[in-house]
Each structure stands twice: as C-alpha cells, then as structure tokens.
Amino acid sequence: MNDEFLKALRRDPPPQFARRLKQQLQAQDARAKRRSWSLRTRALVFLIVGSAFAGGMLVLEKHSSERAEPAQSQAQIAAAKSDPAAYRPRSLGPGFVPEGNDAAPLGIDNAHEPAGSPANTGFPAQSGPAAAGSAAAVPSPSEQTMQGGLIRSQQAARIAVSPLTDALVRSVINRQPPRKSGATPRVETIEADAALAALCAPGNARQFDMVVASRRIAHAEFATCRRNGIDRIIESKLGYQALVLTSGRDSTPMKLSASDVYLAAAKRIPDPLEPARFIDNSNVTWDQVDFKLEYRPIALFGPARATPLHQLFATALLEPGCNAQRSIERLRIANPTLHAELCHTVRGDRLYSEVEQTASLIPQNLWADPNAFVLVDYEFYRENRDQLSASALEGPEPSTAAFADGSYPLARPIYLYVDLTHLTRVTEAYDVMRELQSLERFARGGSGFVGLEEHEAKAQRSRPWQTLSESDLIPERSVPR
Secondary structure (H helix, E strand, O other): OOHHHHHHHHHOOOHHHHHHHHHHHHHHHHHHHHHHHHHHHHHHHHHHHHHHHHHHHHHHHHHHHHHHHHHHHHHHHHHHHHOHHHOOOOOOOOOOOOOOHHHOOOOOOOOOOOOOOOOOOOOOOOOOHHHHHHHHHOOOHHHOOEEOOEEOEOOOOEEEEOOOOHHHHHHHHHOOOOOOOOOOOEEEEOOHHHHHHHHOOOHHHOOOOEEEEOOOOOHHHHHHHHHOOOOOEEEEEEEEEEEEEEEEOOOOOOOEOHHHHHHHHEOEEEOOOOOOOEEEOOOOEHHHHOOOOOOOEOOEEEOOOOOHHHHHHHHHHHHHHHHOOHHHHOHHHHOHHHHHHHHHOEOOOOOEEEOOOOOOHHHHHHOOOOOOEEEEEHHHHHHOHHHEOOOOEOOOOOOHHHHHHOOOOOEEEEEEEEEHHHHOOEOOHHHHHHHHHOHHHHOOOOOOEEOOOHHHHHHHHHOOOOEOOHHHHOOOOOOOO
C-alpha cells in the first residue's frame, strides 16, 4: 500500500465500513443514556424514602410528647400539694404569675437585719403557723426568680422622680455595684402629678413601678388608684430637701417675702407702670423692689444653675414669688412656656452671682459684702450657724420640726411610693426600694437633703412598709401650699 491509497481510503471509505461504524457509535450513545437515567432514578427514590422516614419520626415524637405532658402536669400538681415550696411551674413568659399569687405578699426573711434598719423593712407579717414556716424557707427576692409559683420579669425597675429629687435618686442608683441580673433601673424625671397618675393608671397603661415625689400623694389621687384596682401601695417618707436665705453674722437683719426675692433676682419682671408688659429687671436697691424696705444695694449669692439647689431655689422661692404677680400668675394656663421662663430665669448682671458651698464662701463673699444675702442648704447653714445670721425670709426659722409640719416655705418632703404587685414581679425591684429607703447614706453635700428627725424615723420604723390606706391621707397635711 502506498500513501495515495491510504489517503483515498480515509477520504472515501467503503459504504459498508461507514455503516458499521455509525451503528457502533449509536449503540454506545444509547448505553450511556440508559446508565445516566438509572442513576437519576435511584437518587430520586432514595430522596423520597428518606423524606418519608424523617416525617414519620417527627410525627411519632410529637405524639409521644403529647402523651407525656399530661403525666408531667399531674406529677407537678401532686408535688405542689405535698410540698408547695418545691413546686416550680413551667415559664409562661415574662411577668406571668399563677392564679392566687397576688393574694398573699411575698415572704421575706429579715431576721439577720437589726431592728429598725433600712434593710429590715419587709412586708406586713403573715399570721399563723404557715407564716413561720415560710419565713425560713423563702430566700430574699434578690436571690430568686421563681418562688412559690411566682415567676419574676427580667425587665429593669422603672422609677419616676420629681425634678427636685432627680439628682439624689440618680446618685443612689449610680453608686450601687452591678446587679446580678445586669438590669439597671430606668429613671425618668417627671412632675409628681403625671408620675402618680402613671403609677395608678388602669391596666397596661401603668408606666412605673415606683415614684419618688416632692410631695405626698393626694387623697383624690389615691382614690383613683383604688378605682383602678391598685390598692397595695407602700408609702415611705425618705427625708426633706431644704434651703436657707441668710446673710453674714454682722449684716443688718432684714426680712424678705418670696415676692421681694423674685423682683430682686428675676431676669424679667412686670413693668411697674404697665404690669401686662415684661421688662428687664432694673431694680438695684431693695427699696425699689418695695418702698417699705430699707435703702440697701441688692446683692444675692446663690447656687449655680443646673444644680439641685438651684432647682429647689426656683421651685420653692422664685415660683411662689413669681405667682404673687397677678399679670404672671394668669400665664400658668394661658402660656405655660412664658410662665416658666419668667419664673425660673435669674438675672445675669452680677447682682445675682453663682457661688459654691465651700469653706471659703463666708470669708470671701459675705465678709467682703455685709449687704449680701446667700442661699445655702440647711446642712451648711447648721454647720456654720455661728458665722451666719438668722433666716432672712419671712416665716419661721428653719428646723426639722418646721419642715415636718410644712410651715417652713423653703423645704420639700421626699416620699417614695411603690406598687406592691410590681415589686414582687420585677427583677431586683425590692433591692432598689431598699437602696432608696437608705437615701440618707448616699446623699452628697450640696444636694439640700435633710434626714428625718428621730421621732419621725421611729414612727416610720414602727409600721415598716405598711400599705397605704385612705384614712392615712386625711387630713392632707404634707401637700405643699
């Protein structure tokens, strides 16, 4: 064979050879397709069988759990009847309390605390042998999340505070070590009227677990609580906040009214010739404020703005003096924003100067200006009484007795109100309540805080955390005038 023959064979093969070659190639393609479909069919069958098996196992497991659950419930009920303290129900969500739990207060063992101490303030004692047994078996609320059918919510305690007590309460909360649950109490500054209304709101509208107010709850407010089904409110008097307007020991005595102080210290006052118009304060001597007062330059030293003492000064002294001006008093409803601006803003022309309560206040400020008046908290006044004159404000001298009966105008009480139902449901709310009751231990200087007199503290200890009744609020002696 030569090359020409081979080339011709490749170019033009015999017809029989070409047919056989084509048949063999087609047979190979058919076998490959049959093998491929066989593999796909087996995989599909395996997938269907596996899915059916898994579904059957799930159904079987569900039926078995449904059959076991009634038995478990029966076992729990039997355990509860034999040993109620050992009963632990399944959790049904935050805040769930089984039926009947609200009927009895949470037992608290305070035997390790000294009598009358802030910590020894449990709920009213239960009578009978059952109470004696439960006192030893029940741990303190801070150490438990479920006890005797009680499941406590993990949300933080919600506290409403009045503007005067804001700094005091926050100082107590911030000085505490981290809590076991990690839930930091939420503090909201709000006026007492709105705070007490939110504490006693119906149903889910209740927004706070406890309220720290600068006045006692009113009889009408408590009646609203009762109508809304909230009749287990604990009341505790924590102390007072008090301020004193005084001068140096060698200054000439002079008695001032709240109106006099306002017309001397406010930034804007009513125009004497046209009271409906407000002008920048132009008074520079006390006889311009009131012709009955002596000729004496106005010089006032007071607490710095944005401090608890300045807030107390604005609320207890400036605002009453402001409302004594008829043209301004009308604005309380007609224009509250303008009313607040006129009543709480002090002048900035050096006739009112901001000072700090330090040891140098008296020698540097009052000795240098014998005509000056100064606003200090009661504790500073009492500690430096030998270097200061009597109160320059009309009315009784400052004392804890005058604070208690409400006759001293520059003092406000501090009351704590707690919803007992929330106290037993909210994580560590009981611990927060105890911390606030110990406010005297955490109050810093310059806050205006004054502790209770011994007879008041003793009366408080004699009925620790007794739930408030309607008769306790008649007459209403502690509501500021």
